Amino acid sequence: MDHTKSHRSPKFGNSGSIPIDKKYQEDPEGSIDVLADLEATLDEVAKANPRIENEDSQSPRNNTDLKSILEASLAINSSLVLDDVLQIVMTRAVEFMQAERGLIMLLDENEELQIRSAYNLCKEEMMEENFRISSSITSEVASTGKSVYTSDALSDERFAQQRSVVELHLRSIMCVPLKVKGKVIGVIYLDNSSETRMFLKSDLFLFELYGQMVSNALHNAELYQSLLNMHQYNEKVIETSPFGTIVIDSEGYITTINSGALEIFDFNKDNLNRLNEEERRSCFVDQLIESEQAQWQHMINSAITSQEEFSDSRYFHNTGYLEKVLxxxxxxISNLPNGGDGVIIAVEDITEKVLMEKYVILSEKLVAKGEM
Amino acid sequence: MDHTKSHRSPKFGNSGSIPIDKKYQEDPEGSIDVLADLEATLDEVAKANPRIENEDSQSPRNNTDLKSILEASLAINSSLVLDDVLQIVMTRAVEFMQAERGLIMLLDENEELQIRSAYNLCKEEMMEENFRISSSITSEVASTGKSVYTSDALSDERFAQQRSVVELHLRSIMCVPLKVKGKVIGVIYLDNSSETRMFLKSDLFLFELYGQMVSNALHNAELYQSLLNMHQYNEKVIETSPFGTIVIDSEGYITTINSGALEIFDFNKDNLNRLNEEERRSCFVDQLIESEQAQWQHMINSAITSQEEFSDSRYFHNTGYLEKVLxxxxxxISNLPNGGDGVIIAVEDITEKVLMEKYVILSEKLVAKGEM
Known part of the structure; x- marks a missing residue:
């Protein structure tokens, strides 16, 4: 992290904006289905409903707003993947408000604004002197928590003197804060240079509402992402453990098995996965050579019935072609995800250690004989 | 699970409906703040914006719809906790549509509708003969995926003959499917017996849109819940492991420590937590007795620099008042949640095992002497 910059110096995180159609195809949560459903519903209901059609002709703008904001709500809540949400939010904001350029910036852990998504703005443009006014607006919104709106930046005395407004012929800027529980987490910025696309003051009404929906959606995505990170971390701890680890449920099915255990038992991960596809789950004891199954079942049952640790510090594992000391x-373990109880089996291959011990005992014996 | 019942026999899952104010107080995600923010924005912007006020007077219903549906969108996406979302969705639906009674039912793993939230309906009422018509409507919506709407159930030939309609004087029923990626996951049902509160056909338009937002929100909550379950399961596997497990990051701070490790090192969890509060994190090596710190640091560094397993099958741990063989x-381990690398330390207290081995060696010695 670069600690030297302040709010006033946005940095570039995630460049450009993926076209929305492409993005939707990639979206695992299927937001395209949701939107298609919505379109179908809207058309269907509007046709069957004379009152809505009447309202439509009386106040076309308002019903369009309702439809747009609903579509936006569905789209931005259609994923919990933070980067996907950011892209959807950016593209929808630009479409919704008919803007030319857009930015989403979030505060990082050092309370500095970082660009997380951009539309029609490249890194170079944001570094230019011309962009200084926009940077000062995003900083203002982030620090005050109040929207900035100017329908004609050229005639607005706050901005008219600044170079970029004149040079870029900026006419219209809207920037709203993103807030979670009253605290600013970032901003969305849109601008238009064309006079024909000038933002109306009523656009700010919708854009502020949009900003609140976005804040909600980003907060949910952040909660999900942080849980996902913790989950992946725990998965890794179990996978990387120096002991073979297997968790089986009360019916004997494997719910977790790490690489260490696969190696010790000479299980083939692909075989287990193939079994998973067919039978949904693999039974641990069934994977073992038949001659060992009864003994393993007995050890597992001991732990389950006593509800205490069962241990065997020297188990001879012999599959016919493979001999190991385990x-x-x-x-x-109680309350597995399926609701039942189970056991954790931790195994260590101590074949080499046992061999070493034999030599130690042999040498002790020889020493003892020599002492006579 | 009871497998004997069909769609037509809803079962009761989660009774009654918690008053929304109480619920919001309990909601950890602070949906009350979000809604208060929205109200403030709406009032503020409406006051500052003559165009919106004009639109308001031309078409009051439509702008109220926009506001209601936005509030609903914010409310139902304000939590990722499934039970909270269900309660919010139920209460909002009843308020939004001015209904007297309501039900949310979701399909379970056996594709049977289960009641997950209810408003103004008790278990007994749902068991009564009178409720049979409502049950058949919810089943129909779940199986066809199409909404059922009847503005006057008494004059609707499909329902007029059925007893409950006559006896309960049901006038108005709306039931919409909840769909995720085109697949029905459940239904929302509302009814009104009062003629003055009869549903309009345009209400169905809004209610269907509401249903789509709800489907999205429930899907997100389910994704979150299932990730949370998996996360808690992994936490338990690590905690329950028969080996002491400690994960430390590249700066030496503890990111995970289980009960086994706390016991082996005689660490006090409260002390570690207290340290956590003050310094945010506890350094593992600093927790050890000073005389052992250098050796532990050396072992940890060995694993980090070699990027291979370091093991000591017989480490003498002596804190002055405590002697253990570990x-x-x-x-x-790479890519910890903070982005850096670290190590997993797995420890086993083998003090008793070593003592036993000493006896074995001693007896072997005696046998050897006897053999002479």
Whole structure:
């Protein structure tokens, strides 16, 4: 992190904007389906409903707003993946407000604005002197928590003197804060240079509402992302553990198995996965050589019935072509995701260690004989 | 699960409806703040904006719809906790549509409708003969995926003959499907017996849109819940592991420590937590007795620099008042949540095992002497 810059110096995080159609195809949550559903519903209901059609002709703008804001609501809540939400929010904002350029900036852990999504603005443009006015507006909105709107930046005395307004012929700027529980988390910025697309003051009404929906959606995506990070971290801790780890549920099915355990038991991950596809789940004991199944079942049952740790510090695992000495610990675990109880089996391959110990004992014996 | 019932026999899951004010107080995501923000924005912008006020007077209903549906959107997306979302959705639906009673039913894993939230309907009422018509409507909507709307159930030939319509004087019923990616996941049902509160056909337009927003929000809440379950499961696997497990990051701070490790090192969880509050994080090596710190740091560094497992199968841990023999394995782990790398330390207290081995060796020695 670069700690030297302030709010006034936005940095570039995530460049450009992916065209919305492409993005939707990639979206695992299927926002395209949701929107298609909505379109169908709107058409269907409007046709069947004379009152809505009448309202439409009396006040076309208002009904369009309702439809647009609903579509926006569905779109921005259609994913919990933060980067997807940012892209959808950016593209929808530009479409919704008929803007030429747009930016979404979020405050980072050092309370500095970072650009997280941009539309029709490249990194170079944002570094230019011309962009200084826009940067000062985003900073103002982030620090005050109040929207900035100017229907004609040229005639607005606050901005008219600044170079970029004159040079870029900026006519219209809207920037609204994104707030979660009253605290600013970032801003959305839109601008238009064309006079024909000048923002109306009523656009700010919709854009502020849009900003509130966006804040909500981004907050949800952040909650999801942070839980996902913690989940992936725990998965990694289990996977990387120096012990073979297997968790089985009360019916004997494997709910977790790490690489260490796959190696010790010479299980083939692909076989287990193939079994998963067919039978949905693989039974641990069934994967073992038949001659060992009864003993493993007995050890597992011991831990389950006693609800205490079962351990065997020297288990001879012999599959016919493979001989290993294992140290086994089996502990009960309650409330698995399916609601039932189960056990964790932790195994260590101690074949080499046992071999070493034999040599130690042999040498002790020889020393003892020599002492006579 | 009861597999004997069909769609036509709804079962009761979650009774009654918590008053919305109480619910909001309990909501950890602070939806009350979001709604208060929205109200403030709406009032502020409407006052400052003559065009919106004009539109208001021309078409009061439509602008009220816009405001209501936006409030609903914010409310139902204000939490990712499934039960909270269900309660908010129920209460908002009843308020929004001015209904007397309401139900949210979701399909369970056996494709049976289960009542997940109810408003002004108790378990007994739903068991009564009178409720049979409502049950058949919810089943119809769930199986066809099409809304059912009847502005006057008494004059609707489909329902007029059925007893409950006559006896309950049901006038108005609306039931819309909840769909995710085109697949029905449940239904929302509302009814009114009073003629003055009869649903208009245009209400169905809004209610269907509401249904789509709800589907989205419930889907997000379900994704979050299922990730949370998996996360809690992994936490439990790590906590329950028969080995002491500590994860430390590249700066030496503890990111995970389970009960096994706390016991082996005689660490006090409260002390670690207290440290966490003050310094945010606890450094593992600093928690150890000073005389052992250098050796632990050396072992940890070995694993980090070699990026391979470091192990000591017989480490003598002596804190002055405590003597233990530990088996230690240290493995590198990459990409911790803070972005850096670290190590997993797995420890086992083998004090008793070592004592047993000493006896074995002693007896082997005696046997050897006897053999002479």
């Amino acid at each position: 140290s086994i610990k089996i502990v009960p | 088996s230690i394995k240290i493995v590198p």
